[in-house]
Amino acid sequence: MSPLVAIIGSAQPGRTYSPAVRDPEGAAAAAAELGAALATRGCRIVVYSGDPEYLERDVVRGYVRSGRAQPGSILVRGRYQKDLGFEEAERHPDLFTVVPESTEDWEVIFYQSLLTADAFLLVGGERSTFIAGLIGLSRRIPVAAVAAFGGGAERVWQRLSGQRGVATEEEVALLARPWQPGAAEPIVAALHAQVQRHAEQERAAGEVERAAGRRTVAGLVTALVLLLLALATIPLAYAAPAGGWQNVAVLVAAPLFASVWGAIVRNAYDGSGNWLRAAALGSAAGVIAFLLFVAAQLSTNPGLLDGDAARKLVFFVLAIGFIGGFTSEVVYAKLRDQDVTQTSVLPPGGPR
Known part of the structure; x- marks a missing residue:
């Protein structure tokens, strides 16, 4: 099955981030480009809210506009009747799989669902983005933390540079480059390679355990x-x-x-x-x-x-x-x- 990538991050103008988010408009454009690259690679994505505060909306926009999205490839994990909010869901409902949660505590929904994802894509963000990245690193889940726009993703990249998990040194360096047109494809390709590498390691570990x-x-x-x-x-x-x-x-x-x-x-x-x-x-x-x-x-x-x-x-x-x-x-x-x-x-x- 194609890998499931959790989309995490935000870049809202006027909001205080630590470290500061750089170029919020550029981050939104980059998120859309990353979404298109994910669709082209055949990855499924999991998002949590279509609120303009979060970059998930931009990733979904680019993902759908790529024309490569498959039916049911966008998994929405949100609060019941509250967190859908994606315009594309009205025009392309077949692309979305909505899993409403009964609880009002979005943190419960968010952190529990992370354990079902095959990889994390982080852009900007604050505390929740940083914690999600740490969860990924601690569980050796492939993480692509785009450092170019600052925020929690940059803090995760700083950890990633010292605790690479399944990422190679070249892949970690790629995430620190200044953003430019065409940067999304190699980042998504590197994330996809991490997922495959992790799967091979899991298979090898399983074989060792069975032996x-x-x-x-x-x-x-x-x-x-x-x-x-x-x-x-x-x-x-x-x-x-x-x-x-x-x-x-x-x-x-x-x-x-x-x-x-x-x-x-x-x-x-x-x-x-x-x-x-x-x-x-x-x-x-x-x-x-x-x-x-x-x-x-x-x-x-x-x-x-x-x-x-x-x-x-x-x-x-x-x-x-x-x-x-x-x-x-x-x-x-x-x-x-x-x-x-x-x-x-x-x-x-x-x-x-």
């Missing part, structure tokens, strides 16, 4: 599989011959599965996306904790793995492996302090 979501799902499925494998070591430990190598292999596999499971669960809990790194670090921490635990038991009971007691160890090593993987950063910190894990879970004589 992260897919990785999260894959990681959690992997964690579930590892959980089942870890639990499966319990019946395998009792099915393997007592004192055989199969029993020892199950005893080693149990904390390995549990540590990777714990690391992936911790990774999902923290919202990180580097599953492979978490699995590698978690498995290493879990295995280290397991080895130190078993070594401590063997030091007091050298025949621990030869008999039926090895089967009972699987319950302890599953818990130690999971905790080691889930708290791998703590394990590595304790490694530096030479205090890895509590190794006195079992009594000196081994499990009974």
Whole structure:
């Protein structure tokens, strides 16, 4: 769909602006030229009032006179039966889409509608124009703040020059040039380029987010599989011959599965996306904790793995492996302090 550009600004003679609006008549003519350029580019526009105080009336005039306006391409967001006031709406009603608002608070209408626009065009204006520009910059919405006529648009341009958002340095410099005939087309072209650039960035960010979501799902499925494998070591430990190598292999596999499971669960809990790194670090921490635990038991009971007691160890090593993987950063910190894990879970004589 063609981009929707919010038209914001005013240049009323005799009104006090800060900074002052320069050449109000020239600003009105520039607004009409900008309107024609927007129509030529195929942009839709959103306006709020046809009151002569605002430049929206001039933009609409140029937009319609261009002959390139499409049906329904002028969106009017105003108070019910109060803010239409566009002469062109009587002659070309098909070009207008009127969305009346029931509230009398025009600021509510104005600021809420800004979030639906794809870009802002600012000329002159005062406080509301400046605030609208700041909203655009803070939300990385493309902003074309024409500085040539002063007012709030010039203040926004000053911010834009230091916080460009999606605008390039050349596009920001273009907005600061003195106004001259033909200046509208390159400004609108630059704004249109910003809209396309922003859309590409949004698509790229969405793809990154979707990819992260897919990785999260894959990681959690992997964690579930590892959980089942870890639990499966319990019946395998009792099915393997007592004192055989199969029993020892199950005893080693149990904390390995549990540590990777714990690391992936911790990774999902923290919202990180580097599953492979978490699995590698978690498995290493879990295995280290397991080895130190078993070594401590063997030091007091050298025949621990030869008999039926090895089967009972699987319950302890599953818990130690999971905790080691889930708290791998703590394990590595304790490694530096030479205090890895509590190794006195079992009594000196081994499990009974």
